[in-house]
Amino acid sequence: MIIVTRPDITESQLEEIRERVESHGLRTHISRGDRRTIIGCIGDEALLQEVALLALPGVESVTPILKPYKLVSREFAAEPTVVRVGDGPGRSVGGRELALIAGPCSVESRAGLRAAADAVLAAGAGMLRGGAFKPRTSPYAFQGLGEEALRYLAEIREATGMPVVTEVMDTRQVELVARYADLLQVGARNMQNFALLSELGRAGRPVLLKRGLSATVNELLMAAEYIMVEGNRDVILCERGIRTFETATRNTLDVAAIPVLKRETHLPVIVDPSHAAGRADLVAPLAIAAVAAGADGLIVEVHPCPGRALSDGDQSLAPDAFVDLMRRLRPFAEAAGRVLAVAAPAADPAFA
Amino acid sequence: MIIVTRPDITESQLEEIRERVESHGLRTHISRGDRRTIIGCIGDEALLQEVALLALPGVESVTPILKPYKLVSREFAAEPTVVRVGDGPGRSVGGRELALIAGPCSVESRAGLRAAADAVLAAGAGMLRGGAFKPRTSPYAFQGLGEEALRYLAEIREATGMPVVTEVMDTRQVELVARYADLLQVGARNMQNFALLSELGRAGRPVLLKRGLSATVNELLMAAEYIMVEGNRDVILCERGIRTFETATRNTLDVAAIPVLKRETHLPVIVDPSHAAGRADLVAPLAIAAVAAGADGLIVEVHPCPGRALSDGDQSLAPDAFVDLMRRLRPFAEAAGRVLAVAAPAADPAFA
Amino acid sequence: MIIVTRPDITESQLEEIRERVESHGLRTHISRGDRRTIIGCIGDEALLQEVALLALPGVESVTPILKPYKLVSREFAAEPTVVRVGDGPGRSVGGRELALIAGPCSVESRAGLRAAADAVLAAGAGMLRGGAFKPRTSPYAFQGLGEEALRYLAEIREATGMPVVTEVMDTRQVELVARYADLLQVGARNMQNFALLSELGRAGRPVLLKRGLSATVNELLMAAEYIMVEGNRDVILCERGIRTFETATRNTLDVAAIPVLKRETHLPVIVDPSHAAGRADLVAPLAIAAVAAGADGLIVEVHPCPGRALSDGDQSLAPDAFVDLMRRLRPFAEAAGRVLAVAAPAADPAFA
């Protein structure tokens, strides 16, 4: 941490700053310039976190230098973390295999979910997504089927072997959702719902953590730190577009966040091109760009009939568009050194 | 809602769109231009909310026209809502009286809170703020004293008569916090924690709803709608700065949100200049600008010794700076047609 | 400037960084932490500006500490600069008098401009604005009357005594516009048109420099530095709203930029509420908030008949709305310690 002082600082003010810093166990280096004195604070910056240095007389600015995260950082774990969501090919995230999660925005019916699952499995997806509890901007919009949807997800996992991913919105739901789902999702609007993060740190299930609409990469990593500090190391980060002034897309996919995160953390990074794009015809180019930039996987909205979807229909791919995406994606995935797990259509013919 | 079609749309595609819209109970007006046909949808747009019109063949764009909120809108209640947080002067928000809420970011100790309460009461504040549960970016930062802090707040309300405001971060805390506090605050990071909003709609206490860092005015109003739809009409909106590219301040105070909200809703609007500014020397000009622009009140961080605060010390006012703010504020409040309630120093001399 | 090194830096890499910095005339302080070594660079940071420190092996991050501006800074001139645009009351910016510039977005006709001038003069404005060369997003939109407009502006200055303000868009126009106008405006889109800024530094006329749509306060000050370094000290800064995600207003007025600029620079700061708001009904609250926050003046779009304006009609005030704004503004200006110059209606009855 670097403290720059005002030109008119007095010696006793300087001394007070120095004492305050050193009383927290850091050392100081004082460099006197022509107009300003600079105080370098050497040691664990986290110890200064609660100290209101700007409020001290004579301080002009305070600049943190070191990263605030620990458990998520590359320095904590040299090897990339591979999160296993289930057994068999296509069920891990962070290794050579490209993780492909697909399915409807919301679970709307048992039959519809099964149709979606069969379609994405046949096309090569390894995991199934589907919302049971839906965060909607309007209280008048469809809020999801709740536990009924969780039961359908579990049924279809039994039938197809695909692990299932679904969102948790409330600390009170964590236990319930963890009973049914293989991977628990934190939505963008809850990325800094710290009570929920802590609860998920104790849930005994891997977590898919989506970046908030206006969260920095730093804040995303700190949110993951909240989960890890409770003992859960199976955290998957997800870039899904940030909010900017541009309205041509629903959000602005921050494709650079992928290599930035890869440099900073050992955790796997996947991308949600559907929420970034906001319209189906842009999903494929964004998905391909994400894999090219080094993403460990994708989570894509696919609906048997997007025009009839109860939520996010505008950005959902129809099954044939998803097949087409998978076909187009393959050479890019290979160029990125990734393996596409062959779909194992373990569908139970008795189901339906 | 206005649907613009692609130049190459076919008659049968056009017919399908029309049928889809009308099947939800709206009427359509079709206007054929030289290159594009425009379909106006007349009726309750909320009924089209779940319909994925963009996913239909031949559709180029879909533009909502009407506002999605109902209970919060000016059309629902012609008269401004006045929220009463307690009895006596300085305890209502939305009327002629300027509401002044002040106090420390976090409750750190019984004596510290009492010192802050005495200071802000003497200076003219009508309500006391103080965090018990703190949302912190880092899991290693001070997280608040929890229920202990709630007890101190209640004690000091008894002693001073000031209603107390504190944040709720988790649905599981609502009942507990509502037992102690007079006004329940939703923090910016939880503005779209819909489970929490719904729970607060049933909590039987007024709610102070802070705008999210990247929430639009529209989304803030929809969040308030979530609370109102559960039966709670006592919602106070709070502008506290949005996230932009500018780093000279912690957030960018969107002062225009005040008149925009006043035009759209009957709910009262207050401003938090402390979080917008991020440093104490900018709090006064932002507070004054907010009142000049029509805010119904302010919520300001005041700490007996900002340099020793465990959180937000950089942006907290010392007691004398708060007295100075109140003095400078008075002529602007009067110019805005507002009354500053005279402080009633009902301090209990036996306390301490 | 602070250089943080990577954990794996070698001694020879460290030495190379040190030599590079010292070869530019700065001193270094090396602080060895547990994992990272921090190099403080003491001296004139501007000398390091061209040095690609991040490109050196072993460097993790580089953080500038000191401000890059000189002539515009408070340290360069302790006293606030007062820019005199003309003689008599209401013609200076930066002193006790509140500067009020008003008039149409574009000069559309001689009679229309005269009507606007008479109206704003009668209401208390001290200077007249009017665009001759208009920067328009579309090449098909009205581009201004050019030199004809300049002649009208000069005529009306003769008739009314009001100094006139108009925009320069091109280095080739500077001489022409300076022949007619008293105050040369740089529009938001040209804030970093460095050739134009340099030319205006030699134009012998005061300059009104508008903040770019996505310019930081720092960049605005550096743009002013471009003008001052050529010898022109009469620079007025203008906050006019920045581009954010919020669409309820045309731009987001950054009201905090006013006190931030006041702290950093001796130059006067005015505000354009019309472009920030984008609609007439929000102009008054933004104007009032700006003056309350410490602005030295306002520049407001006023049109004799906004519904007939060729540009920016949506955000232009009709004359009676401007009169109303002036009336509402007065107590706030007084609360801010400002004087409103009495309008001197020196209109030439023979004109028209």
Add this chain to the structure above:
Amino acid sequence: MIIVTRPDITESQLEEIRERVESHGLRTHISRGDRRTIIGCIGDEALLQEVALLALPGVESVTPILKPYKLVSREFAAEPTVVRVGDGPGRSVGGRELALIAGPCSVESRAGLRAAADAVLAAGAGMLRGGAFKPRTSPYAFQGLGEEALRYLAEIREATGMPVVTEVMDTRQVELVARYADLLQVGARNMQNFALLSELGRAGRPVLLKRGLSATVNELLMAAEYIMVEGNRDVILCERGIRTFETATRNTLDVAAIPVLKRETHLPVIVDPSHAAGRADLVAPLAIAAVAAGADGLIVEVHPCPGRALSDGDQSLAPDAFVDLMRRLRPFAEAAGRVLAVAAPAADPAFA
């Protein structure tokens, strides 16, 4: 264009709006809802561009429906435009060949430029970039060698056969720069320097138009329209990152802008990963992502010795890093259906 009226509109106000619209040659469709009447305006919306509809009594909102651009739109030219910058392979932009422009940020010396040119040519680049006039935030920073740099660029084109690209910052420089360079660049800060755009529309040279830091895709297209309307059809668009709240990268590469632009316009789209990233280690993943997303080419900063560069050294690739990028890029380019022109090392051995 859709006009929504206020609930309290009168019949005569409605009639006035209708007349105003129809007087500009458009037809109107009036749809009366329960609370609001909606007026659809059918015809050429450009004719309503200057009409201040919001200023009319009874109007609540005005929503444009159709696109404001013409010459740049897909509807104007069904086939993609291929801009030829020179003869031979690697000198066209917009066809199957991937356009690769590389070279130093600034031309610093004849020998340095030659070294850069040889390196990028050998690695497979088809065109050479190099700044002669540099837009710098600070007036104290290196401003470029001016015409001397232009002479070096022309010399090296003669020696190597590579077309050269350089920036024009001022209308007064257009003729001079066009004498030396093959492709004239408009920098991000000048994207809405409309005088410059118009001048370039008459310059007789292809133009590389960079997106402004906070320009929407729509505004970028309108800026291109300014060039095309003067008769110049050879416009290349360049995405180079936008300004957002995220500071982990210099700018946020808006990778979705590539497919959005491809859908809207026939003009070629290239990407500048260097300015988006702001640091060399992120250039390769962004370059690869851009090509995967459908970009027609790249413009990359390469310097013989980035640590010694006079500008943008932090984000410049060393020659070996550029060779590495080209090697990594090839399979992605092929997956995208692109051809990499084989480098023709036509270096003149007598040169030096």
